[in-house]
Amino acid sequence: MKIGIVLYPTYGGSGVVATELGKALALKGHEIHFITYSQPVRLGSFRENIYYHEVSLTDYPLFEFQPYETVLASKMVDVVKYEKLDLLHVHYAIPHASAAFMAQQILKSQGIEIPFITTLHGTDITLVGKDPSFEPVITFCLNQSNAVTAVSQSLKDDTYKHFGTTREIHVIPNFINSEDNLPEIDLEKRRRYANDNERILTHISNFRRVKRIDDVVKVFAKVNEKIPCKLLLAGDGPERAMVEHLARELKICNRIIFLGKVRDTSHVLEISDLFILPSETESFGLAALEAMAEGVPVISSNTGGIPEVNIEGVSGYLSNVGNVDEMAENALKILSTDENLKRFRINALSRAKDFTLEKILPMYETLYESVLK
Numbered sequence: 001m002k003i004g005i006v007l008y009p010t011y012g013g014s015g016v017v018a019t020e021l022g023k024a025l026a027l028k029g030h031e032i033h034f035i036t037y038s039q040p041v042r043l044g045s046f047r048e049n050i051y052y053h054e055v056s057l058t059d060y061p062l063f064e065f066q067p068y069e070t071v072l073a074s075k076m077v078d079v080v081k082y083e084k085l086d087l088l089h090v091h092y093a094i095p096h097a098s099a100a101f102m103a104q105q106i107l108k109s110q111g112i113e114i115p116f117i118t119t120l121h122g123t124d125i126t127l128v129g130k131d132p133s134f135e136p137v138i139t140f141c142l143n144q145s146n147a148v149t150a151v152s153q154s155l156k157d158d159t160y161k162h163f164g165t166t167r168e169i170h171v172i173p174n175f176i177n178s179e180d181n182l183p184e185i186d187l188e189k190r191r192r193y194a195n196d197n198e199r200i201l202t203h204i205s206n207f208r209r210v211k212r213i214d215d216v217v218k219v220f221a222k223v224n225e226k227i228p229c230k231l232l233l234a235g236d237g238p239e240r241a242m243v244e245h246l247a248r249e250l251k252i253c254n255r256i257i258f259l260g261k262v263r264d265t266s267h268v269l270e271i272s273d274l275f276i277l278p279s280e281t282e283s284f285g286l287a288a289l290e291a292m293a294e295g296v297p298v299i300s301s302n303t304g305g306i307p308e309v310n311i312e313g314v315s316g317y318l319s320n321v322g323n324v325d326e327m328a329e330n331a332l333k334i335l336s337t338d339e340n341l342k343r344f345r346i347n348a349l350s351r352a353k354d355f356t357l358e359k360i361l362p363m364y365e366t367l368y369e370s371v372l373k
Contacts, residue, residue: 001368002031004079006072006090006100009040013286014121016042017151017174018091024361026050033079037068041263053079069095069102076103080114086372087146088116093124094134097141104144115146115371119172122151122283122304125159139163146371149364152305155283170367173308174286175360178293178352182345183270190271193257199229199335202272202296204265204287205279207237212301214239214246215278215324219299221250222328227335234259234268269294273341274331277306280321285309288316292352297344299331309355315348 003025007018019042022032026049034040037055055075057066076099079085088103090096100116107114118141125138142148142165149170150156156169187196194200201220205211213233220231233243233256240258247253262268265287269275275291277300282288285306288298292309298316300306310316317330334344 001025001087001372002033002083002085003368004033004035004076004083004085004088006035006076006088006096007040008092009034009036009038009043013174013284014092014119014124015040017121017286018089018119019043020175020357021361021364022050023047024357025364028361028365031083033083033085035072035075035079051083069099072096073099073102073106076100077106080107081110081112085114087368088114089119089368090116091119092121093118093138093141097145098137101141101144117147117149117367117371118142118145120148120150120155120159120169120283122155125150125155125162125283135163139165142167147367149367151284152308154305154308158283158304170363172363172367173355173360174284174289175355175357176289176293176352178356179295179349182295182349185271189267193232193271194230195228197228199223199227199273200232200271201229201274201276201331202232202234202268202291203276204234204262204268204290205237205277207235207239207243209239210280211239212278212280212321213243215322215327216276217243217246217250217252217256218324219276219278219327219331220256221252222324223331223335224252224255226332229255229273229335231256232259232268232272233257234262234265236261265290266294269296272296274299274334275316276327276331277301277310278319278321278324278327279303279306282306289352289355292316292348295345295349297334297341297348299327299334309351311347311351314344315351316344 005022008015019040026032033051035053090100097118148167149172203216275296275298282304298310301321302318312318319326
């Protein structure tokens with residue numbers, strides 16, 4: 001198949017999943033054409049069966065805001081027509097689904113039929129999509145999609161709740177490349193951040209308010225009172241200054257290390273003992289799955305799709321949003337002994353294997369084939 005993948009090329013979950021999906025499809029012999037405004041961060045160097053088409057915006061003085069949706073639709077028309085694509089797969093509803101519909105109609109007027117699939121990743125429905133100014137467009141584009149997928153049952157339920165879509169939504173979860181066995185910890189690397197008698201707690205995100213980074217710090221402070229540990233914070237964003245101020249108030253600055261944006265988070269996770277994800281909402285919880293794939297148990301909130309990934313008492317623990325006392329108690333249960341930690345590490349890795357690429361990729365291929373029929 002010749003597949004056009006439309007995505008945001010950034011570090012966000014939707015861009016990472018879309019890029020890794022395209023790379024995996026290319027390895028199976030499909031021809032993949034990425035269409036976006038800059039090269040996806042996870043795409044890497046030259047690869048067989050992969051092509052990148054940049055959407056270029058012109059600086060025309062009439063527009064206060066650049067008309068990306070229109071230019072994207074034009075690029076999709078161009079790529080479909082001249083690369084002879086079989087279908088388009090757009091990740092994140094806004095504005096990719098509406099651009100795909102526009103491209104589909106333009107091509108139809110030229111005698112070219114091209115189906116498009118829309119994959120919903122989360123905030124396009126649960127956050128941005130709830131804005132009433134977007135609702136009519138999103139509903140229309142979901143109904144016009146030849147197929148719609150969501151990364152969790154929770155997101156599927158939210159979509160039906162907030163939008164008048166009549167389209168069937170297929171749940172195809174996010175995926176991960178998982179280790180076969182618990183990875184050996186690089187002690188030399190670990191000692192750069194913590195002593196051998198200290199545990200390492202980690203959080204990775206874009207530091208938006210919805211991630212509740214202040215709860216991460218509060219949980220860590222309570223755990224640190226009982227067990228000596230360090231906190232690694234990977235990422236950056238609008239809440240960083242607030243978190244730094246909170247760390248000073250709690251007098252634990254010397255226990256927290258801000259790593260900034262990290263391209264390959266596996267290097268952080270492989271030296272970690274526990275991952276903290278206390279988000280207000282998560283449609284899936286890809287960061288938690290990435291941690292579990294490295295054998296790192298997870299302390300998380302029980303919101304959205306997280307309970308579909310993190311299993312209570314098995315791969316970690318779940319708590320109500322904002323319950324930092326319980327999160328800290330659960331963290332101490334895991335970290336109290338080496339035996340407990342190892343058991344949770346094994347369980348976390350085992351759970352991650354339920355979301356391997358080998359299990360998820362055929363679900364997309366089956367959907368592609370059914371749409372093309």
